[in-house]
Amino acid sequence: MKRVILILIGFFIQYFALKAQDTVFVTKHFFASPVRNVFNVGEEVYTKTGENLYLLENNEWNPQKIQFKKAYVFYKDGFYESDFIPNTELFNASGMKDLIPQRGLFITTAALKGSRLFVASGSELFEYQIYDHYSKSYYNKSIRNIFINDSLKVISTYSGIFVNDSILLEKPGYSNGPLTVINDHFYLNSDELFQFIPPDSAVLLENATNVFAGNIRKTVQWNNLIYSQNTQSINLLGENFDLIPIHKDYEYLDLEAIPKGLLFATSEGKFLFYDGDQVSEIIDLGIRIRDIYPTENLIYLASDDGVFSLEMEDPNSLKKITNTRLNVHIEKDNLGNIWISTENGLYVISKDYPDVLPVITGVEFNRDAFFYFHDSIYVGAVDGLYTLNSVEVTKSFIPAAINKLEPTAPISLKIIIIISACVILLGYLIYSYLKKKNSEELNSEELKGNQLSLQVLEETIISNKINSVEGLANFLETNTVQLNRNFREFNITPGKFLKKVKLDYAKSLLNEGYPIEEVASIVGYSSRFLRKELEN
Structure with a gap:
């Protein structure tokens, strides 16, 4: 009977674990x-x-x-x-x-x-x-920008620019901004401005940077003219790509062209508009704005303290739509999903769900390293290129993620009663089983990643009568070198901690009336050594 019950417990644990995980x-x-x-x-x-x-x-x-x-x-x-x-x-x-x-x-x-x-x-x-729900390529390369069309693929990284996955450009040797296409010409913004001639040539345009304007980060076209975002100014590019500043004295982080003019943002949090004659301030967020994404009705701002939306003609319409931190890019796909890349993960806002959903967590994504092409989403991070299919994400991943967050549909009262009775019975059996096993195994709920709490280790040492550092290492199925290394975070060596635990345990046993000879035997010390340590 007990064997059958344990099999049932294993089945329930395995079943619900499988349903709750992607692994x-x-x-x-x-x-x-x-x-x-x-x-x-x-x-x-x-x-x-x-x-x-x-x-x-x-x-x-x-x-x-x-x-x-x-x-x-x-x-x-x-x-x-x-x-x-x-x-x-x-x-x-x-x-x-x-x-x-x-x-x-x-x-x-x-x-x-x-x-x-x-x-x-x-x-x-x-x-x-x-x-x-994603694949990864360009392992261990920091992806700075992605450009893809039907005949050309350019992956720009801090360690080189790769064309069609096979050609590495001789110059520039790295990228620090996006590749843009203006009047059928390709421009590489890489601190300096290069004209890229596919598949393997690039020509430096020397006039596009100077000590006053700073490094070039982006070029856009508006009103049949080319404008640049340099680190220290926003500029009109002349016939020879010489710089004519239209705004300066800030650190500029993004530049976008809309039919009415140019939008640009600064590290100080200013969001500005240029109509061809003058620059006006739309709003001052007071926090770093790293990306601007204009749509037909709204403008989205990716800041260090959330993503905001506002109407161009009404600054008072400013609305915070996410609390995600350190946002670096925002973009909308053809299915109505809003994608947000940050320095700590990739997120999506579905038109079917009001809250932000994590898609890839624990990854630092780069600014300007986002590209949407033929339903595929390419996102560049410090450790490689991540590729997702927006249709698959919308049909499979998003509904599954929402289901994990929302309560399931109600089921019949009869089934609830049956399940409740089973849960109570199984709970009692599991409790009895785990209580017995507690002296042999560590509690997994108290384990965090690769760390053990000292409290759990203390209970382990006492319940398993571990009397040496070697014994503790063997119990944890490691060696003493690795054990010492992992104990550094506790600011104590395994030997000193083991001694402290044994002495504290000895004191508690003596207080309960145990004779010192028996206590010494329990903790693995001689009675003479124990007396000496307790006197100190």
Whole structure:
């Protein structure tokens, strides 16, 4: 009976976990010795065990001839070995705490192969399937701008400008602004202004920058003339691309052309309008405005403290539509969704839901690195190029995200009663089961990413009668080097913490009337040493 109940509990946990997550457990991989870590070399996946280094090839783990003496192996311009896992290689598993063994949340590494996620945790290797709504390319390149049409693709980064995914321009060597098309000519705004001649040539236009105007960031066309946004001025470009300033003395962050004139914004939060004769201030937000997005009826402003909308003719119509922070770009797709990229994620506002929905979190996206083409959305971040399909997002991702936020439709009273009774029964059984297991396992709710609270560690040491640093490392399925490294955040060494826990526990037992000889045996000290420490 107990076995049946545990199977039912496992079924319920697994069922609801699958329904609530985009990541699903697939299998556990077995090796002859304990798994130490897993890592990527490009798109290939390697696993280091106690004995060998393995490469995943055609769904088989093939041992490599190269041998290593230390516990962990990683790759950066070549394989290297280490006695501990660098913080940059640790995987934050807090979002998968229901799918990963509890002890493994302390020290975890991970690697990706397509939509397959491999997680090394607790001396074991687990595989998961990720149902992503986006793809990623140009790994580890900071994407500054994207331009795509039916015959040309230009991905501009801080480390080079790539044409049609195959050509790297000799100059400019990087990009710091968007590529714009004016009168069938391509202009690269990269601190200096270049005329780009596809597919592989660029000519410097020397007059488009000077020490007074600052670096060029953007060019636009209005009223058959070309204007530039430089860091220290807004300018009309003359026949030889010489600069004729129309506004200066601020740091300018965006420039847009509308039928009536030019809109531009500053780092001080001023939103300004130029009608061809004079510049007027529309509104002063008092916070940095990093992007302007004009539509037929409204103008959207992406600021450091939210996204705002207003009517051009009525500054009093200003309305804050999101509380997202550090916004860098805003754009609307053909399906009515409003996309917002920020320094901490990508968000969308659906016409079917009033609140902002997170699409990609924990990623720093760049300003001017957003492009919408043929239902595809390309967004540039500091770690690569993210691509989404707006139709798939609208049909699948957004409804699923809304369903997670909104309560489900009511069900019949009879079903509610049955489910409630089952939940109460299962709750009691789970409580009894977990109470018994509490002395053997860490509580996963108290684990956060790769960190353990000292309180949880103290309970673990006492309940499992751990009397040495080596014993604590073995219980957490790691080594003493890695344990010492992880304890740095607590500002105490494992040895000192273990001693403190044991002495505090000894004091509590003595206060309860236990003889000192028995207490010494429980905490793993001699009675003579214990007396001496307690006297101090």
